[in-house]
Amino acid sequence: xxxxxxxxxxxxxxxxxxxxxxxxxxxxxxxxxxxxxxxxxxxxxxxxxxxxxxxxxxxxxxxxxxxxxxxxxxxxxxxxxxxxxxxxxxxxxxxxxxxxxxxxxxxxxxxx
Amino acid sequence: xxxxxxxxxxxxxxxxxxxxxxxxxxxxxxxxxxxxxxxxxxxxxxxxxxxxxxxxxxxxxxxxxxxxxxxxxxxxxxxxxxxxxxxxxxxxxxxxxxxxxxxxxxxxxxxxxxxx
Numbered sequence: 001x002x003x004x005x006x007x008x009x010x011x012x013x014x015x016x017x018x019x020x021x022x023x024x025x026x027x028x029x030x031x032x033x034x035x036x037x038x039x040x041x042x043x044x045x046x047x048x049x050x051x052x053x054x055x056x057x058x059x060x061x062x063x064x065x066x067x068x069x070x071x072x073x074x075x076x077x078x079x080x081x082x083x084x085x086x087x088x089x090x091x092x093x094x095x096x097x098x099x100x101x102x103x104x105x106x107x108x109x110x111x112x
Numbered sequence: 113x114x115x116x117x118x119x120x121x122x123x124x125x126x127x128x129x130x131x132x133x134x135x136x137x138x139x140x141x142x143x144x145x146x147x148x149x150x151x152x153x154x155x156x157x158x159x160x161x162x163x164x165x166x167x168x169x170x171x172x173x174x175x176x177x178x179x180x181x182x183x184x185x186x187x188x189x190x191x192x193x194x195x196x197x198x199x200x201x202x203x204x205x206x207x208x209x210x211x212x213x214x215x216x217x218x219x220x221x222x223x224x225x226x227x228x
Contacts (some may be wrong), residue, residue: 030200043219046218
């Protein structure tokens with residue numbers, strides 16, 4: 001089945017630093033790809049998505065491009081803020097029930 | 113739009129009690145709801161999938177008699193952890209989807225269950 005693999009953290013950055021969190025996928029065809037964010041003690045929020053190859057998803061300064069050549073969907077942000085501190089999950093459809101399956105999550109800590 | 117409400121947000125109870133967690137879709141009809149479990153510092157693992165009016169489909173290794181799932185209406189699914197024990201302590205998150213499998217999943221805020 002489909003799967004995603006993301007870099008393991010934690011990642012610690014200073015405010016205004018550049019962020020990259022790598023995610024690669026293995027899939028039959030080209031399923032939609034997602035990045036979810038989980039703030040401490042909360043559930044998951046959809047951050048951005050891309051539904052087909054070469055699509056770029058963007059939201060709140062974050063971007064990710066669906067690249068079929070490298071089977072990747074890396075999350076980037078040019079200038080992180082302390083409020084971006086959270087756990088980020090890469091996800092795609094792939095379960096037997098058509099459900100989302102998630103990477104292991106990458107914890108980001110941004111220091112002032 | 114597409115709001116999913118999960119209640120309660122936190123439960124602390126004694127070993128041996130049963131705990132019910134509700135998941136409601138507030139502004140859409142959820143034909144399918146998913147229940148995930150998240151261990152500390154780990155990813156979300158799908159426990160079961162419920163379709164309105166049907167029996168839930170459980171993932172391998174999940175005890176269906178331990179984790180009872182009911183999806184009696186298009187806006188409500190419940191997860192009951194029966195005779196809970198400390199090893200059941202975890203973060204449980206529900207997700208709801210309408211229609212076919214390529215529709216987005218919308219997540220609740222999760223329930224932190226602590227069994228003493």
